[in-house]
Amino acid sequence: MVLLLPITGYTAHKIIATINPIHSLVSAVSYGIAEPILLMKNSTQIHNYILKPSDIIKINSSDIIFYIDDKLEYFIPKIKDKILIKLSSCVSLLPTRGTTHISGDDKDLHIWLSPDNAKKMVIKIRDVLVKYDPQNALIYTNNANVVLSKINQLSHNINNVLHHVRGLPYITTHDAYQYFEKYFGLNFAGSLSSSDSTNISVKALSKITKVISKNNIKCIFAESPNNKNKYQILGKQVNIQILDLLGNDQNQGKDAYFKMMYNLAITFKKCLEYNINEKNIVNLNM
Known part of the structure; x- marks a missing residue:
């Protein structure tokens, strides 16, 4: 194995x-x-x-900014004189399922939830860094190859985790996971809302009750403790789990993506394997 070292006396791009x-x-x-x-x-x-004042200071001192899309990070078009790298341009975007708050011409921008998209973004990131820092091209290329291999292994591991729960239906409070669902073949039954709103109306609860009853759904995914607590009114008929869409529960760094994706799989499995005790089922049709 060859140890690759950065060029001495070189200041990397921010x-x-x-x-x-x-x-x-x-x-x-x-x-x-x-x-x-x-x-x-x-x-x-x-x-x-x-953007906070501290964010503006960071942006002003940077050279290269990697982001998803102008329709996701709305502040991006206001940034001038920086190298702006839009990662949505290197993947095939799925159409949104109905109305969604994160919409770019009706395209779903939660692209990081697909391992295939992650690999395409890694290649894009590598190419950009090599272009603007050719002195260290070999290191970027070697690193990218390692990451691509890790993503392949991640996909294999997640497939093993989800193998026995793929056919089980569930609903989400926020329709944000179709890249993950389609890649790993999960049985998405519907979403209560296009956003992770904590303001849940009586009408919305009535709707979710009917969907649960019709599809024998045992699992609901929320994205915050407050959101989760709103659904406790459904009693013990369903298991409610929180999905960490952005990996905010992970320490930032080069391993955070892999931990986030694997933890998503574990949360899906944990919720979908929920066994209902028949005597505790609430009759939602009363």
Whole structure:
């Protein structure tokens, strides 16, 4: 094995990645050369994100910014004189399923949830870094190859985790997971809302009750504890679990993407394997 070292006396480009999954992939490809900065730390509302003064300082001191899409990170078009790398341009976007708050010409922008998309983004990240820092091209290329191999192994591991629960139906409170669902063959039955809203109406609860009863659904996925608590009114008929869409529960860095994706799989499995005790089922048709 050859040890690759960065060029001595060289100052690396200052790199920003907007969200945690992208920051992780950029960190992995640039490992040993640069230390990318995560812009939107612990943010669950990407589409409504408002730049803080500290964010503006980070942006002003950066050279390259990796992001998903102008229709996701709405502040991007306002940034001038930086190298802006839109990662949605390197993947095939799926259409949204109905109305969604994260919409780019009716395209679903949660692209990081597909391992295939992740590999395409890694290649794009590698090519950009090689272009603007050719002195360290060999290191970026070697790092990217390692990441691509890890994504293949991740896909294999997740397939093993989900093998026995693929056919079980579930619903989500936020329709954000179709890249993950389609890649791993999960049985999505519907979504209560296009957003992770905590304001759940009586009408919405009535709707979800009917869907649960009709499809024998035992699992609901929410995205926040507050959202989850709103559904406790459904009693013990369903298991309610929280999905971490952005990996905010993970420490940032080159391994965060892999931990986030694997933890999503574990959460899906845990919820879908839920066994209902018949005597505790609430009669929702009363």
